[in-house]
Amino acid sequence: MGGAASLSSIPLLSHAARADEKDGKQQPAPPDDDPAHYRPVFFSVEEYLFLCHACERIFPQDENGPGAQALGVPRFIDRQMTTPYGRGDLWYMKAPFVNGPPELGYQLPYSPQDLYRGAITPINTHCLMLHDAVFAALSPQWQDEVLHALEDNRLHLNDIPGAAFFEQLRTNTLEGAFSDPAYGGNHNMAGWKMMDFPGARADFMDWINQNGARYPLGPVGMPPKPDPYSASFQNEEG
Amino acid sequence: MTDQTFPPAKPDVVVIGAGWAGSIMAKELTEAGLNVTMLERGHDHSTAVEGTYPGSIDELRGAVRKRLFQKLARTSLTIRNRPDQTALPYRQLAAFLPGEGVGGAGLHWSGCHFRVTEDDLRLRSATIERYGQKFIPKDMHLQDYGISYGELEPFFDKAEKVFGTSGEASSVQGQKTGRGNVFALDRSSHFPLPPMADTFSASVFRQAAREAGFHPYSMPAANASQPYTNPYGCQMGPCNFCGYCSGYACYLYSKASPNVNILPALRQDKRFRLITQAQVLEILLDDTRKRATGVRYIDLKTDSEQVIEADLVILSAFQLHNVHLMLTSGIGKPYDPVSQSGTIGRNFTYQTITSSRVWLPENRCTNQFVGAGGAGVAIDDFNQPGFDRGRAGFIGGSPVWVNQAGLKPIAAAQGSGGKGSPRWGGAYKAAMIDQYRHSFSIDAHGSNMAYRDVYLDLDPTWRNAYGQPMLRMTFTWKDNDIRMNQYVVRQIGDIAQAMGATRTSLNSLLPGQLFDSRIYQTTHLSGGVILGSNPKTSALNRYLQSWDVPNLFVIGSSAFPQGMGYNPTGLVAALAYWSAYHIRQTYLRNPGPMVHA
């Protein structure tokens, strides 16, 4: 396998194209659209390809249900990047930034956007140096090796500790698998279905205690609501 | 009238913070005929807006992105475990989640609504009586409230009627009911509403706890088990266990909040004025520094600084912010752990809580998404005064409960794995799904004692968006509290066995374990501006009046001398009503110190 991943084997890439960053216009597909058709707005093609594969290893497709790709998790993460959360606007981000023991929490000067942007290329470089292929082109076993090295903080990506990036990725992957489909992940509510979670039903008057019986109804998504990526929904508190 | 951009004519009272404490004080003082202006740093919030379906039934927006919580970008605090460390900023909300906006954390709390045990209010005296002075570890700052349960009872009663609390009394005016918490203190009347139903998990726990020889009871919940109209004429609808409770505004008007239970009445009162987006920076004092003249705040709408004068100042901005404003205003002497002098920031405490988990057989579904924030079944066997701490070797107590508040999938997924099990990949996924479907959690919800080197002061380095030094928290777990947690968690093992659990994962604090600001504990922070009978060891007298500035009252869990096993808001509300009563009865007739030191 050459330095460039065998891209044609990855269905997502054949459709993915990088939106022009300058005009930055988002063309959101309807939330129930096929995640494979999504064009990333924030991530480059290479970054998005990494994301598709890394998320899938964290939350893989198996007998329990679809994995991160089929759930639209990479699409979810891409769309989250342009929210106040993605820009780090929900965090206290004042300097100085000083390293400390883990119990004292996150102390990096990086927003979620910065973490992804700063980590993915160095990870691919690491993979190229070690395995002669980018992350997306590695076998699942080697991909897991890399993810373990990140999780255990054995890899540093310039200034970004591997563990910090890994936690960001794991957190966002699980968010994407299980948040309302309107946000771009949890495609067809398949994440909720595999958990037996009934979504936005929010009424269990008759089901407070049925002696351990399984809840009989499938999930409902959120009824129509304002586009959750609209400015007013994301940042209503100004 | 709401949202005046410009300071109105001088009110009699200015109230800082529009949570439970502030709303109760504002209601009481307008009833006394005073003009009250309440300043709130956040936006206006109401069930009709923040609580509407489906916008509020959204885990990502609610409990994950935390839209109703404190905006850390503007102001946070710093944290360290020991005084010799550099405290670092709390950059992401995690361990505790202060509220912001009208209603405060009372809009999105859970609703576990407790009173106190007999010992909670006189823990120092009770400990010495039972176990002798030597039983108190060196450097533990154990103190009494100086108020008896009998004195506070009418105010607990009043708060429950305002909150529409559901519960089961065990003793009313000396009559035993044969139900409820056998260890609970006598009450002047029943709960206004019958107890909440048991979820399946709670019913399993109830039966197993009884079989194991303990005394289970329905947790008192400020979630309405039936339709209710409170004494202010505010209405609540019955809770349907929607599960979007803790961290969310209740879309059914079933969870008590200042927004549903007090403000609808208050907003109609011409003497009341609410100014939102008003960040108070300082309580102003006159030249004697013994009298508050008003407050200085930033009007965030116009980004301009304002001063508002008043005769009486109520500081009710939540525990952390109460301490912060006392320090930034230079009221009282900051606590110094070396000389053990000063009172502001002293006796800062928290809650010692760990969650354990049990799994039931595969044909039993725990449907953890069903739940209500305050509902559940608890035992008080290790929290009640009669429990022998001498043998167990700790001061304090810990209820144990199943409080299934509604677990949603993002939280369930984030919380699965770890402690030796995979946190991602196929094996993780299978275990996570199984855990969601067939397990439930049992909490040890313990007290937390005050210690010499656990305190709050101002940080030397980091500042908030208004240029003020941020609060600095020095906090970690101590041996006494760790021993308590370990003892109680061991008992959970027996209960799990009695319920036929297929698997149990007991979780207790380890000796020497540090407080970890990345993991949610509770938002039950207390102390720092405590009440007491001695101005050398307390900032407030028994009426929550500042010893130093008698026209300033500081309301909230900041007044607790130490943390108790129960959740704090029942006591916060009772103390607010108690303080307001004495302001109305005594202070207004003769403004000045109500206790002479």
Ligand SMILES: Cc1cc2nc3c(=O)[nH]c(=O)nc-3n(C[C@H](O)[C@H](O)[C@H](O)COP(=O)(O)OP(=O)(O)OC[C@H]3O[C@@H](n4cnc5c(N)ncnc54)[C@H](O)[C@@H]3O)c2cc1C
């Ligand atoms: C998720 C969650 C669940 C909880 N569950 C329970 C429970 O089940 N049982 C229980 O007993 N307790 C519970 N609590 C705790 C409970 O919410 C608090 O004890 C209670 O809300 C405290 O009321 P308060 O009025 O003192 O403070 P708050 O409700 O926090 O109100 C203080 C207000 O002051 C405002 N403010 C702060 N600083 C300033 C300033 N400088 N200028 C102007 N305004 C300011 C804040 O924005 C806020 O609105 C929970 C808390 C959380 C977060």
Ligand code: SF4
């Ligand atoms: S569980 Fe009940 S009290 Fe809580 S938000 Fe839902 S309906 Fe309201």
